[in-house]
Amino acid sequence: xxxxxxxxxxxxxxxxxxxxxxxxxxxxxxxxxxxxxxxxxxxxxxxxxxxxxxxxxxxxxxxxxxxxxxxxxxxxxxxxxxxxxxxxxxxxxxxxxxxxxxxxxxxxxxxxxxxxxxxxxxxxxxxxxxxxxxxx
Amino acid sequence: xxxxxxxxxxxxxxxxxxxxxxxxxxxxxxxxxxxxxxxxxxxxxxxxxxxxxxxxxxxxxxxxxxxxxxxxxxxxxxxxxxxxxxxxxxxxxxxxxxxxxxxxxxxxxxxxxxxxxxxxxxxxxxxxxxxxxxxxxxxxxxxxxxxxxxxxxxxxxxxxxxxxxxxxxxxxxxxxxxxxx
Amino acid sequence: xxxxxxxxxxxxxxxxxxxxxxxxxxxxxxxxxxxxxxxxxxxxxxxxxxxxxxxxxxxxxxxxxxxxxxxxxxxxxxxxxxxxxxxxxxxxxxxxxxxxxxxxxxxxx
Numbered sequence: 001x002x003x004x005x006x007x008x009x010x011x012x013x014x015x016x017x018x019x020x021x022x023x024x025x026x027x028x029x030x031x032x033x034x035x036x037x038x039x040x041x042x043x044x045x046x047x048x049x050x051x052x053x054x055x056x057x058x059x060x061x062x063x064x065x066x067x068x069x070x071x072x073x074x075x076x077x078x079x080x081x082x083x084x085x086x087x088x089x090x091x092x093x094x095x096x097x098x099x100x101x102x103x104x105x106x107x108x109x110x111x112x113x114x115x116x117x118x119x120x121x122x123x124x125x126x127x128x129x130x131x132x133x134x135x136x
Numbered sequence: 137x138x139x140x141x142x143x144x145x146x147x148x149x150x151x152x153x154x155x156x157x158x159x160x161x162x163x164x165x166x167x168x169x170x171x172x173x174x175x176x177x178x179x180x181x182x183x184x185x186x187x188x189x190x191x192x193x194x195x196x197x198x199x200x201x202x203x204x205x206x207x208x209x210x211x212x213x214x215x216x217x218x219x220x221x222x223x224x225x226x227x228x229x230x231x232x233x234x235x236x237x238x239x240x241x242x243x244x245x246x247x248x249x250x251x252x253x254x255x256x257x258x259x260x261x262x263x264x265x266x267x268x269x270x271x272x273x274x275x276x277x278x279x280x281x282x283x284x285x286x287x288x289x290x291x292x293x294x295x296x297x298x299x300x301x302x303x304x305x306x307x308x309x310x311x312x313x314x315x316x317x
Numbered sequence: 318x319x320x321x322x323x324x325x326x327x328x329x330x331x332x333x334x335x336x337x338x339x340x341x342x343x344x345x346x347x348x349x350x351x352x353x354x355x356x357x358x359x360x361x362x363x364x365x366x367x368x369x370x371x372x373x374x375x376x377x378x379x380x381x382x383x384x385x386x387x388x389x390x391x392x393x394x395x396x397x398x399x400x401x402x403x404x405x406x407x408x409x410x411x412x413x414x415x416x417x418x419x420x421x422x423x424x425x426x
Contacts, residue, residue, distance in 0.1 A: 010321055013366055017328035019221060020359045024335030026224030027355055033347045034262065035230050036339070038220055038278045040355040042259035044362075046217040048384075051362045055369040055377075063165030064374035068365070070162045071380050075358075078388035080256030082354065084263050085395035087276060090347050091235075091264050163381070 005057055012054035019047030033090040041083045048075050153179045202303040208296075209254060216259040219279055234280045235264065238293045240271045242301055242309045248273075250304075251297045261289065322370050329363045350394045357387035 026039020052068045059065065153176070160175030161167060223230060240251065248271065252263045255275060265274040277289050301309045336359060340352040361383045364376045 009369065013325055013369055014321070014328075016362060017325045017332075017366065019217065020332035020362050021328045021335075022221035022224045022332075023355055023359065024332035024339075026220070027339040027352055028335045028342075029224060029229050031230055033345065033351065034264075034276050035233055035278055036348060036351050037262055038259065038276075039224055040336075040351045043217050043221050043224075044355065044358050045257055046213055046259075048358060048362055048365075051365045051369075055365045058369040058372060059374050059377075060372065061374060064368070064377045066162040066165050067377045067381060070159065071361070071365075071384050074381070074384050074388070076257065077253075078384075080253045080263070082388055082391040082395065083256055084252070085392055086347060086350060086354075087262050087264050089395055089398050091276075 009054040009057035012050045016047040016050035016054065019043040034087055037083055037087050041079050045075060045079050149183060152183065156182060196306055197304050205299040205303045208299060212258045220259040223279060232280055234277045234286050235274065236277060236286055236290055237272050237274050238290050240273055240297055242297065242305065242312050243271065244309055247300055247305060247309060250300055254296050255293055325366050329359060329366060333359045346398060350391055354387055354391045357383055
């Protein structure tokens with residue numbers, strides 16, 4: 001039951017679970033959407049990989065191993081795409097705490113911050129007229 | 137869409153077919169000829185009914201630099217995941233973040249995509265925007281204490297690009313890298 | 318072994334609860350999307366931990382589905398929110414801001 005393979009598997013599972021917990025912690029503690037993206041998607045990529053490795057070691061039979069490998073590959077391929085899409089929208093809707101930014105080379109210093117209130121994009125008009133959106 | 141010789145089209149699509157068949161077999165979990173044949177049929181149906189513009193062009197895989205790239209990538213992943221986890225746990229929380237732009241040097245769709253993916257996957261940095269024309273990549277950084285850290289992170293993105301070009305870049309990409317250096 | 322199981326489920330359950338807290342708190346739609354994404358990935362990690370501890374491969378296909386669902390859901394919501402941004406711009410690139418709320422449109426005109 002407790003061969004070296006099992007010990008390795010348990011270590012991987014523990015590390016992965018710990019990373020999942022820190023992802024949750026970061027989600028609650030970080031100040032804005034972009035930093036929460038870091039917390040949500042990042043320790044997770046490694047966390048899920050570790051959990052999958054642990055599972056692959058513990059499960060016998062190649063069928064399950066291949067499927068776990070596939071899940072890991074899908075995670076690696078899709079996580080950056082979804083993170084990019086969310087963060088781009090978040091930046092353009094200015095869900096960014098600018099007071100916490102050390103450098104902002106996208107905004108070029110001339111920010112005229114607009115404050116949006118409410119949840120939905122259509123909830124309330126912005127407080128200031130927004131400047132043109134950077135990029136396309 | 138421009139008409140191209142059947143041979144080049146085939147050359148571009150063979151890797152895609154192999155990848156799709158591989159995914160199909162992995163999904164079923166067992167190797168059998170029935171799976172291979174049905175996978176081939178599904179892959180061909182996907183390629184015929186949902187055609188994609190191909191990005192793979194002028195790629196030359198060099199095994200040793202590719203291993204170097206993956207090694208650095210795995211190390212980055214471990215170190216930065218620990219950093220982000222520590223930032224989430226430590227009493228102070230997030231102190232400062234930064235948004236920086238980095239001028240990349242290569243002009244290949246595939247390499248730009250992979251640089252963006254690798255940068256996004258490594259914790260602590262998040263790609264906000266990728267300007268294809270200007271080859272500018274905009275990155276949000278979580279862990280920066282001072283200007284030196286910002287410069288270091290920018291260097292990291294460029295170094296990832298260098299490693300990637302050495303691993304899979306064409307001769308033209310390598311030349312672009314040399315010219316910029 | 319049983320102790321390890323408890324520790325693992327506690328860690329993952331804690332992560333899931335914190336993600337749920339962010340889902341409830343908001344404050345914006347995008348925060349909730351990020352929280353949902355994280356929650357789904359934590360759930361898939363939990364399923365994998367269950368499969369590993371019990372040596373039970375029956376939940377593995379569910380993992381594939383959950384991980385793909387998380388991606389599709391996130392991307393579609395991001396496109397939905399992003400589409401509102403795009404539609405708020407005129408053809409010559411002038412930014413009109415975001416659409417006016419429905420109540421306001423009815424009240425004003």
